[in-house]
Amino acid sequence: MDVSSQTPTADVDVDELKNPKNDEGSTKPKRRRETSDIWMYFKKIKGIDGLDKAECKGCKKQYQCGTKQHGTSTLWRHQKTCSKLKFHDVGQMILDQDGKMRSKKIDQKIARELLACAIIRHDLSFSFVEYDGIRAWMKYINPDVPCISRNTLVCDIKRIYLREKKKLKHVLPTI
Incomplete structure (x- = not known):
């Protein structure tokens, strides 16, 4: 086995390894994609103070989000109590004989x-x-x-x- 093929070459930029460039070519860290289902009911916006906020699509109330201290728990609690959010769990619905959607509870x-x-x-x-x-x-x-x-x-x-x-x-x- 050739030992020279295992050693790194001098052409590798150490700064590039520490801060890889994202798709746009900048060295800013990539932003994580929102994977929570709560984002069906909220949209991300920038607040007046420059912080990331989540705005309810129903009542337009804003909540701070995007940090470890401000996760999605508050958004989930709001979603359960918001009277203006209209949503139906389609997985819990079936068609009846008349072709209308109804709950299968x-x-x-x-x-x-x-x-x-x-x-x-x-x-x-x-x-x-x-x-x-x-x-x-x-x-x-x-x-x-x-x-x-x-x-x-x-x-x-x-x-x-x-x-x-x-x-x-x-x-x-x-x-």
Whole structure:
């Protein structure tokens, strides 16, 4: 192996290694690209005092940003409370039969109640909810829905039983 090919040559500028030139040819350090999703709701501007600021696209309120002390946490907190920002998480939307967008959020209580009623109506075993095929189907339909155990199902069925028993007690004296 040739040792001369491993040693650096004298033509290399040490200052160039310390401060590489960016695309425009200047030796200023490159500015980091904003990677946070918060920049969909804010735009970067220069403030009157010359500091970097972030301006809300909804209410035009300005926040200091761009340093280690002023990150994106304040922007995230503002985004949650800003009443003028209109945004929809398209990942949580689906098309209904009419072709309109609607939320696909599922109420877990209603989903569990419907599952328990189906188990009762069709006289299925409690372990039905633990079948691999049923769990795979539920995850395919909606990955956000947690699969319940047979013990949870038993509690849900007991709750339905007690509720229906209470209704029946109210109805029987009137007959």
